[in-house]
Amino acid sequence: MSYRYLGNKTRLSEWIVSEIARVLPPGSSIADPMCGTAAISIALARAGYSVTAADALTFPVVHARTRLLAKQPPAFAALGGYDEALNWMRSAAPREGYFFREFGESGQPDNGRAPRLYFSARNAAHIDGIREGIRTLRSAGILTEIEHSVLLHHLILATNKVANITGTYGYFRSTLSAPSLRPLAFEPIVFEDTLGNHTVTQSAVEDLATTLTTDAVYLDPPYTKRQYAGNYHVLETLAQGDEPVAAGDGGLRPWTDQASDFCYRRSAGKAFRETLERLNVPHVFISYSEDGQVHEDELMSILSDFGKVTVHEQPHVRFRSNDRVKGGSVLEHLYHVEAI
Ligand SMILES: C[S@@+](CC[C@H](N)C(=O)[O-])C[C@H]1O[C@@H](n2cnc3c(N)ncnc32)[C@H](O)[C@@H]1O
Numbered sequence: 647m648s649y650r651y652l653g654n655k656t657r658l659s660e661w662i663v664s665e666i667a668r669v670l671p672p673g674s675s676i677a678d679p680m681c682g683t684a685a686i687s688i689a690l691a692r693a694g695y696s697v698t699a700a701d702a703l704t705f706p707v708v709h710a711r712t713r714l715l716a717k718q719p720p721a722f723a724a725l726g727g728y729d730e731a732l733n734w735m736r737s738a739a740p741r742e743g744y745f746f747r748e749f750g751e752s753g754q755p756d757n758g759r760a761p762r763l764y765f766s767a768r769n770a771a772h773i774d775g776i777r778e779g780i781r782t783l784r785s786a787g788i789l790t791e792i793e794h795s796v797l798l799h800h801l802i803l804a805t806n807k808v809a810n811i812t813g814t815y816g817y818f819r820s821t822l823s824a825p826s827l828r829p830l831a832f833e834p835i836v837f838e839d840t841l842g843n844h845t846v847t848q849s850a851v852e853d854l855a856t857t858l859t860t861d862a863v864y865l866d867p868p869y870t871k872r873q874y875a876g877n878y879h880v881l882e883t884l885a886q887g888d889e890p891v892a893a894g895d896g897g898l899r900p901w902t903d904q905a906s907d908f909c910y911r912r913s914a915g916k917a918f919r920e921t922l923e924r925l926n927v928p929h930v931f932i933s934y935s936e937d938g939q940v941h942e943d944e945l946m947s948i949l950s951d952f953g954k955v956t957v958h959e960q961p962h963v964r965f966r967s968n969d970r971v972k973g974g975s976v977l978e979h980l981y982h983v984e985a986i
Contacts, residue, residue, distance in 0.1 A: 647713070647835060649806045650813055651683050652872055655933060658962060658978060659689035665958050665980050666864065666931055667693060675842075675860040677927075679851040680867055682874075684710040688838065690864070696842030698860055702850045702904060703874060705802055705885035711795035714844040718837050720796055724788035731793070732832045735776055735800060743774035748892040749880065751822060755892060762897045764818045764880060765826065769808050772830050773884075776801055781887060802881050804830040814877035817896050852907075852917070855924035862929035865921065867908040869938035875901035914939040915948060922952045922983070932981040935962075945981070953985040 648656045655662060663686070670676065672694030678687045679700040687699040687710055699710035719728035747753040750770030753761045765773065780797055783789040789797070810819045810826035819826075847854070851865070868874060875882060879899045883890060890899035907917035918940060922930065930952070934945060949955045962978040 647683070647709075647803065648685065649683065649803065652814065652870070652874065652877065653866065653868060653933075653935075654683055654685060655866060656683070656685040658933075658960060659685055661960050662686060662864075662931075662933065662980055663689045663693050665982070666690070666862070669929055669982065669984075670695070670862050673842075674862065676862040676864055677854075677858050677860045678864050678866070679849070679854050679858070680865060681710050682706050682866065684713045686864060686866065687844075688713045688840075691840035691842055691844060692838065694841055696860075697844045698847070698858065699844070700847045700849050700851070700854055702848070702906065703878070703882055703885075704848060705798075705878065705881040707846055707848045708795045708798045708802065708885045710846045711792060712799035712835075713838070714840070714846060716792050716796055716837050717839045720790065720793045722793055724783060724786075728796075729834070731797065732800070732834060734779070735797065735804075735832045736830075738772065738775035738779050740768070740771035741774040741778050742771055743778065744889040745773045745777070746770040748897050755897060757891075757893065759895050759897075762818055762892075762895070763810050763820070763822060764815070764897075765805075765808065765810060766822055769805075769826070769830055773801070773805060777884070777887060784887075798885055798887075800832050800835070802884055803835075804832055805880070805884060807831060809880070814872070815880045815896075816872075816877050851921050852924065855921050856926070858925060858927060860927055862931065863925055863927050864931045864933070866933040867914075867917070868906055869908070869935045869940075871909050871911070871939065873901065873905050873909050875904035875906075909939070911939045915944055918945065918948050919951075922948070928985050930981075930983040930985075932979075932983070934979050934981065936977040936979065942979070949981055949983050953983045956982045956984075958982070 675696040677698040681699040722731040725731040749764040752767040907913040958980040961975045
């Protein structure tokens with residue numbers, strides 16, 4: 647599983663895990679408290695680690711629960727098994743609800759703005775139908791937490807494939823693209839029976855840090871000013887299953903209370919320092935790009951206050967969400983801080 651996500655480390659996961667494995671024997675425990683798509687969490691789990699995954703936002707927790715905790719297809723007793731659960735999603739009756747109104751080509755947003763072309767009318771109504779079905783199953787108490795996460799995981803993957811956007815949900819394209827006219831697709835996923843004991847939780851790293859008792863922590867903070875809560879508002883709404891006020895032309899949900907200090911030049915250095923002060927683990931690994939809000943020299947100076955620092959580098963293709971953003975390759979850094 648992979649989708650376009652700012653800072654997604656799928657392509658770097660082999661390198662990152664191999665560097666971690668030089669220091670941390672398999673069987674050890676490691677936390678990935680800014681897990682995003684859970685690409686590194688699952689790569690660490692495959693390598694034999696017990697993983698604690700977390701994120702400040704809800705949809706990364708849905709992915710992490712599915713990828714780490716669902717080690718085989720959940721029973722889905724209420725729907726007749728996993729394959730039938732997928733059929734149930736495929737055939738959910740369309741509904742002209744919140745997504746149709748706020749994010750569909752034929753919608754009429756509550757704030758009177760022009761229809762938002764995030765989705766074709768048909769896909770928006772299908773998403774509404776599935777959301778309503780999931781709500782009904784949940785309120786009847788016949789869906790386990792893992793089953794709920796697996797359904798939402800599928801809904802997010804299917805939604806991403808047909809979203810009429812150029813990389814993030816900051817805004818939509820002015821006309822519907824060919825992929826956005828395709829129907830939602832629900833393909834079976836591979837459930838991975840990894841060895842470790844994994845846990846998944848939702849929290850800001852600043853709050854979680856003091857509670858972590860793992861052998862190591864891997865930090866992958868945002869490194870640009872683009873806030874995840876705003877840029878992925880549609881996915882957050884799918885995961886939360888709510889109907890928030892959709893503001894302005896873009897229809898963003900209220901997100902400022904989920905804003906990350908790592909995204910602001912003025913607060914990113916302080917966020918690093920506070921997180922490291924609260925961690926009490928022998929090894930901290932940090933992914934950070936040379937494009938980051940905190941300059942290399944400043945980051946080295948902060949990290950050096952917490953232990954012996956080693957830096958590994960790897961060229962990586964820059965994330966490009968539209969033509970205005972520079973492309974090319976960028977140097978990705980993996981810092982290792984060994985407490986002394
Ligand atoms: C660079 S992405 C992680 C990408 C991830 N490693 C992957 O491969 O998909 C950064 C993640 O940090 C999360 N985040 C930002 N600030 C946070 C904070 N203060 N505490 C916890 N998570 C945070 C974002 O929601 C986002 O998912």
